[in-house]
Amino acid sequence: MNFRFLRHPFVMLQTVPAGIALAIGALSLIVGYGETYLSTNSIDPYLQLLAPETARTILSVIAGGAMSALTLTYSIVLVVFALAAGNLAPRMLKRFTSDIINQVTAGIFGGTFLYAILAITFVEPDFVPNLTILGAEALATLCVMQLIYFVRNVAQSVAIDDEIAGITTNLKTALDARNKSRGEEERKERKKAVEKVDDFVFDIIAGKPGYLGAINEDKLTEIATKAEVTLEIQKPRGAYTLGEEVMIKATKELDEETVDSIQKQISIQPSRSEDSPIEFSVNLLLEIALRALSPGVNDTFTAIATVDSLSNALSQAETQEAATASIHKDEEGYIRLMVPQLSIGNLINQAFHPLRQASGNNILMAICIARAYARLCATCGKEVRDILEDHALLLIREVEKAGHLPEDIDQVIEVLPPAFRKANRERKKDTKDE
Template sequence: MNLNFLRHPFVMLQTVPAVIALSIGALALLIGYVESFWQIDFIDPYVHLLPPETARTILSIIAGGAMSALTLTYSIVLVVFALAAGTLAPRMLKRFTSDFVNQMTAGIFGGTFLYSLFSLIFIEQDFVPNLTILGAEILAAICVMQLIYFVRNVSQSVAIDEEIAGITANLKSALEDRRKHREEQEGVQNLKEEKIDKLVFEIMAGKPGYLGMVNERKLIEIAADKDILLQIQKPMGAYTLAEEVLIKATGELDEETVETIQKQVTIRPARSTDSPVEFSINLLLEIGLRALSPGVNDTYTAIATVDSLSDALSQAAMQDDTAAFVRKDAEGNARLLVRELSLANLINQAFHPLRQASGANILMAICLARAYSRLCATCGKNVRDLLREHALLLIREIEKAGHLPEDIDSVIEVLPPFIRKANRERLEKAKK
């Protein structure tokens, strides 16, 4: 049974608070029934014995206050959503709706309302469930503390530096998970080339969208049963058309098997966190580009995104750079070839748009030059050659913008010596 829809942020925002609220409400029924059938005398010295009307008034006030606080909570969340979508990035809504504090707060307030409502059932003219009412009073105190914490959390949610740090932490965690996953598998370079060349059977995507979760275990079982190798043609997060080839196989497959294979690959209509590396990079990139737009013009936010990207990608640069890796069956036979974006792809995806948007901004140009220098210090020769091309394009970009020679030199002097040498060779070649 496919339960991936439960991971959708908007579903989580509804289901998680509902589970918490119903659990707290059920607690009132449990305590109330226990008090109704068993006289609990040992708590009498510790609770204030209330008349029925006073008990009803207290529970009514707590229920009304909890519902008012719940309304305030969702109102604040919606305001934060609108603010984030307008000033930060619309795709950050996925982060806000998945925030555990928002979910917990709504659940506690809703649970306190249900607890107080259910507790009213047990109040009779000759019986007052004092322990149940004590529980409602404790919940009311918890609601006050939770509301204070919620407001503090929301104030941090709209602080862009905090959000950039959170996204960067997610990106670094995703890169580390990818590294661990890769260490458990044999690299594509160890797979025989003649076996890859025999991928002759093509399986279409079947519907358009972004490549999401892949049921690798089931695909390996199918490949082992048919004694074939399957190769996924696109990395997670990539867009595919319904008529595009999504998977290739080393042998012919019947229509039923093709349909089974297609069902193991989730294709979503919108980008999702199923591919956390690409999604986090795109999110940082979107924040940076929005900050550089004339309507926002917030250079230091864009600088923060570049610094965060260089930090995360420097971690990836210290890993083995591979564009794909192999999944094996229990007998050690290669059964599934999974593609992923290489470090070069990630660098191009992150820095080309930022470089193109920074030609008129010397501060951003200096920041990008420093990012290239940091990455050059941690990566291999192939990536350094790529970064050299990025840096030379950056220099041409700021020259095209008509900056003063002194400003251009301030960017060039930040770059590593081998890039400065390549720039001098470029200038000498242009003079000839």
């Protein structure tokens, strides 16, 4: 059975707190019945002996306080959602709804409420479950500590620099995971395999429109091995597809049942999701930067922090100088599945073209982008450096077009690598000759 839907942020926001709350509530029943039917004489001297009315009052106060704290928690979360959607980026809601601290906090408060309500049922005129009440008091203490930690976590959530750092960490982790255990020989084999497109003669359509999400690569490899066929995914994760577009190519014609099985192993979502963490994180950072550069927000330093984080993540990733594919083989060594992946050059184009286009009138931002090109140039291969050189020349043309002072334009040029400055001088010379 496919349980992928459980990873959806809004599903997690419901199921995780509910699971924690029910587990804590069940603990009340276990301790309460155990205390009712088992002797606790050995620990009675260490327990606080309470009158029945006092016990009910304590449990009622704990239940009411836990429910009030739960209401406060969700109110604060909704306020954070509103701030994130209005000031940061609407797509950051996925990060907030899947935040584990929010879920655990709601679960503890809800569980404490259930624990106290169920514990009241064990209080009788001639019997007080002192051990159960001690557990409720311990949960109340935990609620206070968790509420303090929750408020601190929420304060960090609305701090844009912390959010940019968190997104960047996710991006770097995803890039490292994608490039793990890849040697030079394997890269050459991937590139060679991708170029063999003439062998694919059968097309499999997507079946429905949406964004390409998770791909069950192991199951697809198993299906391809059984059918003695090689499959090639046509789009990278995060790309949008129409229902009638070709999603997969195969090296021979397949029956309808096999095609249906293949289509079921590819998740197509109506909206972008973290099933494609690299593309999702890059787009999220790009959205934050573009929103910060918009006239309505005009927050250049947020955009600068985003560009610095992007250059950090891409510079530390293992360089891939051409578009590659992740290949999967059967036990006999035959290639059965190829999944396309964006190269570092592709990611640079995806991120820096929109940033450069939005920064022509902002000389401070242009200088920051030029520094990012210099950092990336020092860590990437020749093909990526050629891409960066084209970006740098376009950036210079962009600031020249905006009509900045020559001294300001020189500030942008000075932070570029010497090879890029030389290319710019040659460009100007060619322009004068024309």
